[in-house]
Structures are given as C-alpha cells and as structure tokens.
Amino acid sequence: MSGYLYQSTSHYFGQIASGAESCGEAELKELGATHVKPGYLGFYFCADQRTIYNIVYRSRIFSRILAPLLAFDCHSDKYLYKTAQQIDWTDFLTLTKTFAIASNVADSNIRNSQYAGQILKDAIVDQFREKTGQRPNVDTRFPDLLLNLYIHKNKARISVDLGGGSLHKRGYRTESVEAPMQETLAATIIRLSGWSGERPLYDPFCGSGTLLCEAFMKAGNIPAAYLRPKFGFLRLPDFDAAVWNQVKTKANNETIDVPDELIKGSDIGADAIKAVRANRNELPEIGTIKVRRTDFRELEGFENTVIVTNPPYGIRLGNTAEVAGLLKDFGDFLKQKCTGSTAFVYFGDKTLAKKLGLKPEWKHPLRAGGLDGMLCKYELY
Numbered sequence: 001m002s003g004y005l006y007q008s009t010s011h012y013f014g015q016i017a018s019g020a021e022s023c024g025e026a027e028l029k030e031l032g033a034t035h036v037k038p039g040y041l042g043f044y045f046c047a048d049q050r051t052i053y054n055i056v057y058r059s060r061i062f063s064r065i066l067a068p069l070l071a072f073d074c075h076s077d078k079y080l081y082k083t084a085q086q087i088d089w090t091d092f093l094t095l096t097k098t099f100a101i102a103s104n105v106a107d108s109n110i111r112n113s114q115y116a117g118q119i120l121k122d123a124i125v126d127q128f129r130e131k132t133g134q135r136p137n138v139d140t141r142f143p144d145l146l147l148n149l150y151i152h153k154n155k156a157r158i159s160v161d162l163g164g165g166s167l168h169k170r171g172y173r174t175e176s177v178e179a180p181m182q183e184t185l186a187a188t189i190i191r192l193s194g195w196s197g198e199r200p201l202y203d204p205f206c207g208s209g210t211l212l213c214e215a216f217m218k219a220g221n222i223p224a225a226y227l228r229p230k231f232g233f234l235r236l237p238d239f240d241a242a243v244w245n246q247v248k249t250k251a252n253n254e255t256i257d258v259p260d261e262l263i264k265g266s267d268i269g270a271d272a273i274k275a276v277r278a279n280r281n282e283l284p285e286i287g288t289i290k291v292r293r294t295d296f297r298e299l300e301g302f303e304n305t306v307i308v309t310n311p312p313y314g315i316r317l318g319n320t321a322e323v324a325g326l327l328k329d330f331g332d333f334l335k336q337k338c339t340g341s342t343a344f345v346y347f348g349d350k351t352l353a354k355k356l357g358l359k360p361e362w363k364h365p366l367r368a369g370g371l372d373g374m375l376c377k378y379e380l381y
C-alpha cells in the first residue's frame with residue numbers, strides 16, 4: 001500500500017480527558033493545527049509534518065496523538081485480518097524493533113477489544129513470517145511502535161500512536177506519594193486557572209508536586225515532552241529527522257527563566273517534600289520550586305496569590321469524615337487568611353466540594369486517571 005491515510009489527508013486525532021475539551025481545542029490551534037473538529041473524547045485536526053511534531057512535543061493537555069493509517073468497514077475478524085495485511089508492515093517495523101497494540105472496540109460484531117488486538121497482531125506477525133521466516137517481538141511496556149486499533153459500530157481505524165505511549169508520562173516523576181494526579185490533568189487545571197506567571201502560585205497540599213511541576217514547565221516554557229526518551233513518529237515511513245531536529249531545537253531554545261519565589265508549595269508528609277525535590281531536579285535548571293513540610297493550618301496565609309491545589313479526597317486517602325473536617329478547616333483558612341488571593345481547588349471526589357463551605361465562582365467537571373472530580377474557582381475577598 002502506498003499513501004497512508006494521514007499522508008493523503010494530513011488528518012490526525014488527539015485524545016483528551018473528559019472536561020479538558022475547551023483547553024485542548026485552544027491548545028491545538030495555538031500549536032498550529034487547522035480544521036479542528038470534536039470527536040469522541042478528542043479532536044480530529046489537520047497538520048503538516050512540522051506542525052504534528054510540534055504538537056506531539058509541546059502539547060500539555062492531550063494524552064495521545066494518533067496518525068491514522070487505514071479506515072475501513074469491519075464486520076468480522078477475518079476481514080480485520082485480511083485488511084490489516086494490506087499494510088506493508090516493513091514500512092514501520094524491522095525484526096529488531098518491538099511493537100504493541102492498544103485496542104478499543106464498541107458496538108461492533110467483534111465484541112472483545114483484546115481479541116481484536118490479537119487479530120491485528122497475528123496479521124503483522126504472519127506477514128513478517130511469510131516474508132522473512134521471522135517475526136518482530138511484542139513489548140507492551142516500551143514498544144518502539146505502538147499501534148492503536150479503534151472499532152466503533154463496525155468502522156475500524158488503525159493508527160500509529162505518535163507519542164509512542166500516553167503523553168501524561170512526562171518523565172519527571174521519579175518519586176511519588178499516594179494519589180498523584182496525572183500530569184495532563186495537572187496541566188489542564190493550570191490552564192483552566194488562567195495563571196501565566198504574573199502572580200505567585202502556591203499548592204498547600206502539593207503531594208509529589210505534579211501541579212507545581214506543570215506550573216514550572218508552563219512558566220519556563222519547557223516543552224511537555226522534553227524528557228521523553230522516544231516518540232512513535234520516529235517509526236513513520238516519512239519521518240524526517242532534519243525537520244524533527246529543527247522543531248525540537250527551536251522549542252528547547254525558547255525556554256525562559258522562572259523567577260525565584262514564583263512557584264511554591266507545602267505538604268504535611270516528609271516523603272512528599274522529598275518527592276517534589278527529586279521530581280523538580282529532573283527538569284531543566286531554569287529556576288526553583290520552593291517546598292517545605294507543614295500542615296496547611298500552620299501557614300501564615302497568602303495575599304495576591306494563585307492557590308492551586310488538590311486536597312485529600314477520602315477514596316484513596318483515609319476516611320471521608322476526616323476529609324470533610326479537613327476541608328472545612330481549609331475553607332476557613334482560605335476565607336480568613338487568604339483575602340486578595342484566588343483559589344482553584346480540584347476535588348478528586350466532586351461530592352466533597354460543598355464541604356469547603358465557600359461559594360465557588362465556577363465549577364468545572366474534570367475526569368482523568370480514574371478520578372471523577374471537579375475544579376472549583378474561589379475569589380477570596
């Protein structure tokens with residue numbers, strides 16, 4: 001086969017968490033995508049080669065960017081196998097490279113996602129065996145090529161995952177404590193807060209520092225995939241190393257210093273503070289994140305600060321009555337000691353929002369990483 005779907009149409013698909021759509025759409029356009037249209041948990045868009053490398057390297061909000069190879073009606077496993085064999089898999093793989101398949105099937109004659117993935121795997125492996133007598137290996141953890149098979153209402157699409165895995169794995173989180181949030185969720189919260197470095201930002205329940213690290217990356221203009229060791233687009237047949245190096249070098253040269261005292265946080269756990277320091281050290285040396293160990297009740301309070309935080313929420317962190325008491329105290333702290341500041345509080349369990357005892361200016365549901373949470377904005381007069 002010559003001319004894969006992404007080549008003939010310049011069409012791609014970006015996957016996003018539920019609730020992050022408005023941020024994702026705006027980000028895609030900023031990064032140069034055109035013809036951005038909503039789909040199920042994501043957006044279809046057009047991009048040229050330089051732009052798609054740029055999107056994969058810089059997007060903070062999207063969890064996956066997919067390049068479709070083939071789209072077809074698919075009513076049976078036999079047809080899936082036969083159609084998948086129309087792709088010349090040596091365009092993407094050699095015997096020394098590994099691959100894996102993420103599959104998702106809904107409302108279709110083929111009912112089982114894992115089974116559909118198995119059929120696609122067999123088609124690839126059998127094609128190699130016929131041609132060479134040997135087959136490339138599957139590696140589900142760190143594959144060189146990650147394929148995405150999506151079948152919905154008997155319409156199938158086989159795509160290459162251009163990040164080579166979920167983009168929330170930025171690579172700075174070498175240590176974590178209980179209940180860390182996904183990096184893409186933290187980036188979405190920072191973006192929804194509208195913070196862009198003009199006021200100090202503080203997280204009083206910082207845990208392993210995901211919100212602080214994402215704020216640091218944003219303030220320093222550090223590309224989201226700066227630490228990513230490999231990318232799925234390296235396996236595309238038309239991969240252009242010169243263009244990719246230009247995109248990467250330009251983005252890396254655009255980092256800026258982060259002022260001292262701009263991004264700070266605290267947590268009651270010593271492990272959390274150690275984790276933030278370790279994670280911060282993975283990021284470029286363009287500024288600091290100051291953290292200390294303390295109960296939020298011991299903090300003096302804040303003036304003219306953007307407080308962005310994710311307090312404990314019971315399900316993973318202890319019993320709900322205890323969490324309700326803590327949230328009431330936190331609400332009092334915000335009311336009494338933070339006048340002139342703005343708080344953005346992400347509740348991992350959205351039923352807990354009312355326990356703060358403050359009236360939010362707005363509420364924004366956000367789902368990610370198994371959490372069905374809510375971000376609330378409080379203007380503290």
Ligand SMILES: C[S@@+](CC[C@H](N)C(=O)[O-])C[C@H]1O[C@@H](n2cnc3c(N)ncnc32)[C@H](O)[C@@H]1O
Pocket residue numbers: 177178179180181182204205206207208209210211266267268269272294295296297310311312313317326
């Ligand atoms: C949901 S976690 C935050 C996770 C964080 N967003 C991350 O990505 O790692 C809540 C944090 O609140 C901390 N915490 C619980 N009670 C506290 C208190 N009274 N004062 C300060 N921190 C507290 C816990 O140690 C925990 O790290």
